[in-house]
Amino acid sequence: MKLTGSQIVTECLIEQGVTDVFGYPGGQVLNIYDALYKAGDRINHILTAHEQGAAHAADGYARATGKVGVVIATSGPGATNLVTGIANAMLDSVAMVAITGNVPTHLIGKDSFQEIDITGVTLPITKHNYFVKDINDLAPCLREAFQLAKSGRPGPVLVDIPKDVQLAVTEFTPEGVVPRLPERKSRDKRVEEAVKLINECERPYIYVGGGAGSRDMAEDVKALCEKIDGCIGSSFMGLSLIDSDYESFLGMQGMHGHYASSMANKSADLIIGIGVRFSDRATGNTAKYCKGAKIIQLDVDRAEINKNIMVDVALVGDLKDSLSRILNAVEKKERPEWKAEIEELKKEESLIEKENLGNARGLHPKYIFDAINKHKSADTVVATDVGQHQMWAAQFTRFEKSRKFISSGGLGTMGYGMGAAIGSAIGTGERTVLITGDGSFGMNLNELATAVTYNVPLTIVLLNNGVLGMVHQWQNLFFGKRYSNSVLDRRTDFVKLAEAFGAKGVRTDNAEDFEKLFSESMKSEGVTLIEVLINEDEFVLPMLPPGGSIDDIIVSIPKEDN
Amino acid sequence: MSRRYVIAVYVDNKPGVLTRVSSMFTRRAFNIDTLTVGEIENPAYSRITISLSGDEYTKNQIVAQLNKLHNVQKVKVLADESAIRRELMIIKMKNNPHNRAEIMAAAEVYKGKIIDYSVETISVEVTGEPVKIDAFIELMKPLGILEMCRTGIVAIERGSETMFSQEI
Ligand SMILES: Cc1ncc(C[n+]2csc(CCOP(=O)(O)OP(=O)(O)O)c2C)c(N)n1
């Protein structure tokens, strides 16, 4: 059939199995929006308050569902508003397709109204991008965009379509959903080498990251852990893959990691990294990272091997394939001494936690998360913004299923949370809980309007400490308490604000009330914002100081010291 | 340990591909010495030749990151021993009775060609290994260089070795 470019965009999305797209209209995408309007019974469009929110929503949607997230924006400012959202998806390897309109090809390069070279702008923050000049390239580009976004190491792909291409007409034949490109397989020799290292080791630490998460590898990882009697730790991005109650799971390691996990990582004689990039936040000073250990790295991205740290054996290729071949060949072995050492670390960890609760300046956030854990379900997604509240969420939220923790890891984008939580709630149809801070919330709180309009099931827990807490903590510890521009001192009434947007708003300063309010909100409809007042001097601990290593870990800070 | 590497890359012959490659170098803070690009026997591809001095880590990262680019089809590090490397230079010199003979003599020894001659200038074309070009420039420096340009390195391997003869 003969279709216009705009219709081809819509039909390609539908053909690729897309049911929901996020976006914002404008001059150079009017035709695409017209096509979406006409296809309204087959594809759902969510209008956000800002294109950044739409990009984060597409990202949150992708993380929660495992599908490709889609965002649409107009040329110029619409396109540039996507930039942070695209970068965020890039650094966390999230499958996303961004579609932008542009001025007609004859106006390209003339600084025309709302003309921006968005493929140029997004070159370093996309897996790939396309500027479609010929209508006959449109469908192939869109299909390839979906394929690239989800294949190998996932990531964002942008397709920029000038207005005249949207208007042009060509033959279109619907096709099926494009498959992921086949992955290369690791060499047998590497598998043998890895198996040998595992058989010979005494203290194995399986270290899972976002790569293992996006391939839903919980069962594979646990099977290995049981066979070799090891323990599992995760990077920030690997959280929620393994259920918190799983006995050998020690939680996140790294800068604000769980104590037992970071210490076991240090003490291990073998690290088996699965889909991790050994980021600087996880390793601290790489010169001192795991010096006594051998390291095996499994990754689908060749470029991650030996990038941040040098490894002993690398398995490049499909993670599931690499892991299952190791699992089949490795010796079943008990390692009771290692297990005993881990039990000791766990005991130390609970003592440290007690001490930190004792040092609390006010209502310790742990109690808020206790209530959240009690009243959320196994299917509840917990999304966050960026700052102390994010790290507390990472430390204290208990997860039972994978894809339930959605947070900006690589880019650390304040303002990510609102969009991401909306995307997650729309994608899963389940109530999502957003943990945010007063600073981060201020960045994209306009998306409250979106959440209310679409009656999105969303509970927002705003940990209001009156400060840019994470910055404040660094200034407290490393800048002689010179709180340069980190004290917010705002007069915002968040309860009234929520109400003004048409959401429910409540406030509390204690754990009992919070539990009541939270459990009520979990049973209610629509959007509730719960503001929780906490002390501005609460610390996120443990902490590895910047540039430090695990030997410099700060586990607690007595009240009288501060 | 720092070494010189020559990397040959086959990329899709499409607009913007060179930008993608060079943008990756900037973003990853890789320093390269020269980059040349041109068509090959198959019009679907172009060949980019990159030369750099760096350690093995940098070289490996460059190869891995190049391979990740969607429009990059093949990357090969040319073995130092077997790579024939060539560069072309055009240099414009002042022409006067004091240096004329010396320029001509040097050009002859270096198998250069006089490609332009005017009352005030002599232009010489020299082709060869980059070190040979460097040496020629050294000779010219005291004689008054007005302008010069170099193409950067192109390279190919000796014998039956080709871009696709071996998997990497
Ligand atoms: C867009 C953006 N700007 C600045 C920062 C730097 N930054 C990291 S955490 C933080 C403070 C966050 O404050 P808030 O949201 O109130 O969270 P809190 O730490 O108080 O829990 C800042 C400014 C960032 N990560 N992202």
Ligand SMILES: [Mg+2]
């Ligand atoms: Mg705050």
